[in-house]
Amino acid sequence: MLDILIAGARLVDGTGNPWYRADVGILDGRIVQCGVVPDRAHQHLDGTGMVLCPGFIDVHTHADRLLERPQADNMLRQGITTVVSGNCGSSPLPVGDMLDKVDAARPSINYATLVGHGSIRQRIMGQADRQPTDREMTDMCRLVEQAMEEGAVGISTGLFYVPGAYAVVDELVEVSRPVAAAGGVYATHARSAGGKIPEAIEETAEISRRAGIAAEISHLKVLHRQGRTTADRAAEILGQIERLRDEGIDLTYDLHPYPATNTSLSAVALPPWVSRDGKRDERLRDPAERDRMRPEVEGNIAWIGGPDRITIAGFAADASLEGKTVADAARLRGTDPADTAMDLVLEGNPRCIFHALREEDVRLFLTGVFGMVASDGGVVPSPTGVVHPRNYGTFPRILREYVRENRWMTLEDAIRRMSWFPASRFRLAGRGLVAPNYAADLVLLDPDSVADQATFDAPHAFPTGIACVIVNGRIAWQAGSDDITRGCGMAIRK
Numbered sequence: 426m427l428d429i430l431i432a433g434a435r436l437v438d439g440t441g442n443p444w445y446r447a448d449v450g451i452l453d454g455r456i457v458q459c460g461v462v463p464d465r466a467h468q469h470l471d472g473t474g475m476v477l478c479p480g481f482i483d484v485h486t487h488a489d490r491l492l493e494r495p496q497a498d499n500m501l502r503q504g505i506t507t508v509v510s511g512n513c514g515s516s517p518l519p520v521g522d523m524l525d526k527v528d529a530a531r532p533s534i535n536y537a538t539l540v541g542h543g544s545i546r547q548r549i550m551g552q553a554d555r556q557p558t559d560r561e562m563t564d565m566c567r568l569v570e571q572a573m574e575e576g577a578v579g580i581s582t583g584l585f586y587v588p589g590a591y592a593v594v595d596e597l598v599e600v601s602r603p604v605a606a607a608g609g610v611y612a613t614h615a616r617s618a619g620g621k622i623p624e625a626i627e628e629t630a631e632i633s634r635r636a637g638i639a640a641e642i643s644h645l646k647v648l649h650r651q652g653r654t655t656a657d658r659a660a661e662i663l664g665q666i667e668r669l670r671d672e673g674i675d676l677t678y679d680l681h682p683y684p685a686t687n688t689s690l691s692a693v694a695l696p697p698w699v700s701r702d703g704k705r706d707e708r709l710r711d712p713a714e715r716d717r718m719r720p721e722v723e724g725n726i727a728w729i730g731g732p733d734r735i736t737i738a739g740f741a742a743d744a745s746l747e748g749k750t751v752a753d754a755a756r757l758r759g760t761d762p763a764d765t766a767m768d769l770v771l772e773g774n775p776r777c778i779f780h781a782l783r784e785e786d787v788r789l790f791l792t793g794v795f796g797m798v799a800s801d802g803g804v805v806p807s808p809t810g811v812v813h814p815r816n817y818g819t820f821p822r823i824l825r826e827y828v829r830e831n832r833w834m835t836l837e838d839a840i841r842r843m844s845w846f847p848a849s850r851f852r853l854a855g856r857g858l859v860a861p862n863y864a865a866d867l868v869l870l871d872p873d874s875v876a877d878q879a880t881f882d883a884p885h886a887f888p889t890g891i892a893c894v895i896v897n898g899r900i901a902w903q904a905g906s907d908d909i910t911r912g913c914g915m916a917i918r919k
Contacts, residue, residue: 426465426466426467427450427451427452427457427458427462427465427466427467428451428452428453428466428467428468428898429450429451429466429467429468429469429470429865429895429898429900430448430449430450430451430462430464430465430466430468430469430470431448431449431451431470431472431477431867431869432448432462432464432469432470432471432472432473433446433448433471433472433473434446434447434448434449434472434473434475434476434477434869435472435475435476435477435872436449436459436476436477436478436859437476437477437478437836437837437840437859438459438478438479438858438859438860439478439479439840439841439844439845439848439857439858439859440837440841440845440858441837441838441840441841441845442837443837444476444836444837447459447460447461448460448461448462448472449462449477449859449867450462450466451466451865451867451895451898452898453898454864454865454897454898454899455862455863455864455865455898456859456860456861456862456863456864456865456867457861457862458861459859459860459861468900470869470893472869474871475869475870475871475872475892476836476869476870476871476872477859477867477868477869478840478844478859478867478868478870479506479840479844479845479848479856479857479858479859479863479866479867479868480504480505480506480507480844480856480866480867480868480894480895480896481503481504481505481506481507481798481820481843481844481868482505482506482507482508482509482843482844482847482848482851482853482856482857483500483505483507483508483509483798483799483800483802483819483820483847484508484509484612484641484679484797484799484847484850484851485509485512485612485643485644485679485799485800485801486500486508486509486510486512486799486800486801486802486803487510487512487513487515487801487802487803488500488508488510488536488802488803488804489510489511489517489523489803489804490803490804490805490806491508491510491527491530491532491534491536491804492526492527492530493804493806494804494805494806494807495530495531495532495533495911495914496532496533496909496911497532497533497534497804497909497914498533498887498902498907498909499802499804499805499816499817499885499887500534500800500802500804500816501533501534501894501896501901501902501909502817502887502888502891502894502902503817503818503819503820503821503877503887503888503891504820504821504868504870504891504894505534505800505820506534506535506866506867506868506894506895506896506901506914507534507535507536507537507848507853507856507866507917508534508535508536508537509537509538509539509578509847509851509853510536510537510538510539510803511538511539511540511541511577511581512539512541512581512583512612512614512643512801513541513543513581513582513583513585513586513614513643514541514542514543514544514581514582514583514584514586514589514614515541515543515544515581515583515586516538516539516540516541516544516572516577516581517538517544518540518541518544518545518548518568518572519571519572519575520538520540520571520572520575520576520577521571521572521575521576523538524536524538524575524576524916524918525916527915527916528915528916531911531912531914532911532912532913532914532915533896533901533902533909533910533911533912533913533914534896534901534913534914535856535866535896535897535914535915535916535917536914536915536916536917537576537578537851537853537916537917537918537919538576538577538578539577539578539579539580539581539609539610539612540568540569540572540573540577540579540580540581540604541580541581541582541583542569542580542581542582542583542589542592542597542600543582543583543586543587543588543589545565545568545569545600546565546588546589546591546592547588548568549561549564549565549568550588551588551702551703552587552588552591552700552701552702552703553588553591553701553702554588554591554697554698554701554702555591556593556595556596557596562596562599565596565599565600566599566600566602566603569600569603569604570603573603573604573607573609573919574607575918576916576917576918576919577604577609577919578609578610578851578852578853578917578919579604579609579610579611579612579851579852580600580601580604580609580610580611580612581611581612581613581614581643582597582611582612582613582614583613583614584613584614584615584616584625584628585614585615585616585617585618585692586614586692587697587700587701588700589614590616590697591697591701594628594631594632594635597632597636598631598632598635598636601632601636601638602636602637602638604636604638605636605637605638607919608852608919609638609852609919610638610639610640610641610850610851610852611629611632611633611636611638611639611640611641612640612641612643613629613632613640613641613642613643614643614644615628615629615642615643616628618646618647618648619647619648619728620728622647622658622662623661623662623665626642626662626665626666626669626676627665627669629642629676630669630672630674630676633674633675633676634673634674638675639675639676639677639850640674640675640676640677641676641677641678641679641850641851642666642676642677642678642679643678643679643799643801644679644680644681644686644799644801645662645678645679645680645790645796646680646686646782646786646787646790647659647662647782647783647786648686648728648729648730648779648781648782649730649781649782649783649786658786659783659785659786659789659790660789662790663789663790663793666678666793666795667794667795670795676795677795677796677797677850678790678793678795678796678797679796679797679798679799679847680787680790680791680796680798680799680801681798681799681800681801681802681815681819682787682788682791682798682819682822682823682826682827683782683787683813683814683815683819683822684780684781684782684783684784684787685778685779685780685781685782685813685881686778686779686781686782686801687738687776687777687778687779687801687813687815688776688777688779689774689775689776689777690735690737690751690766690769690770690774690775690776690777691705691770691774693725693726693729693735693777693779694722694725694726694763694766694767694770695718695721695722695725695767695770696718696721696722696725699714699718705770706771709767709770709771710771715764715767718767719763719764719767722763722766722767723762723763726751726762726763726766728781729779729781730779730780730781731752732750732751732752732755732762732765732766733750733751733752733753734750734779734780734781735750735751735752735766735777735778735779735780736748736749736750736777736778736779736780736811736881737749737750737751737754737769737775737777737811738775738776738777738778738810738811738812738813739775739776739810739811739812740769740773740775740776741773742772742773742775743772743773746769746775747775747810747811748811751765751766751769751777754769778811778813778881788827788833791823791827791833791834791842792827792833792834796842797842797843797846797847797850798819798820798823798839798842798843798847799819799847800815800816800819800820801815802815802816802819803816805817805885808885809885811884812884812885813881813884814877814879814880814881814884814886815879816879816884817877817878817879817884817885817886817887817888818877818878818879818886818888819877820843821875821876821877821888821889821890821891822876822877823839823842823843824836824839824870824872824875824876824890825875825876825877827839828872829872829873829875836872844857844858845857845858852919853917864897864898865895865897865898866895866896866897867893867894867895868891868893868894868895869891869892869893869894869895870890870891870892871890871892872890873890874889874890875888875889875890875891876888876889876890891904892904896913896914897913897914897915899912899913901913901914
């Protein structure tokens, strides 16, 4: 007797192959039959007119707030069944403790994590802007080895952020070698998304080559300074990636389908030297140091598109500014945008949404051969405040905009980029396909109505067209209900 039988759906199995009609039988958390399945099961789901596909795997998240909200409804209800956290160089340490806490929280989705190079460097060296000593290098590698033994699926770097920005290639190669030996991946928030993108990609390739490790460029993007970025820049970057792959570099990338990024204001506005040795706030209070950094702050704000393209989100120090731009805040305060930005960082460093990407670049990257879908989002703890709509709508947006409305992708290719491609890339064994012996992580959806509803103005909106999400063989959520089944998910240890 099966636990669940899903009958009569159009099966898109995750490989990219054309869909076919089939029944799927589930027993003890795994898919046991695909094809014509005898009608003997405790639960029956009618798949007529629906598409059945693997659960979506979101390999670039910051989902550690899963411990606060283990139902993870903003992710689950868009079809995400597995997340990879610990990105951009930041992760909880020790990794094993975090994985144990995830299991204890009884989440609705699966959770895997990378170990963050920035977190390790911070623990060993603080915010020192120098190369590590031999002893420090040994200590960092030992922590990486420990994380891999405890179940990390790879290492992440945040070379755009402090303290990762202070690391040089030799250091990054050394910390990546234990990961390569354990079969993990190197995922990087590269050093530049602006004028030095080619150099940043070459740096990633050098680390991959020397460490013998598969490399993933996180949220590949080109920041657009109005009037300065040429339309063919994205095509040049894709050509560079293709050339590097032809040279034998195992290089891929991910991104979401929105023309805006989301990170802390300090990361974008301040040059890395301002935070050296943990003295960021001290320097921001010093008039002479402010004068020194101001030209760079002005240039960084201009590169991101200008102060009217930066929306303040999640600012506990002054919630009245949430939803306003840095330009708005400057007008309200009677200060220039650069000083306003420095003041805001000093007061609490708000997270901001930066409307700095060209939609045509995003589309070109997403439809590129080596690209997969990832939200760069996280678990939203409550349906209030200003958040990026990617937290609610990334995967349904692909199915609506890229598949149904514009036909920039086939349904089969879109599903592949959201399931088997990321599963195989991040070594999530036994997941990402609808096939016998694979984990029963599944999404049943209506291809004619699946759509994102979240917008920048109203981001807390669940998508439509997702009928049912199954995690490890249990129904975690069904349309028409707000109930989430806890305990379906688990911590994934490599």
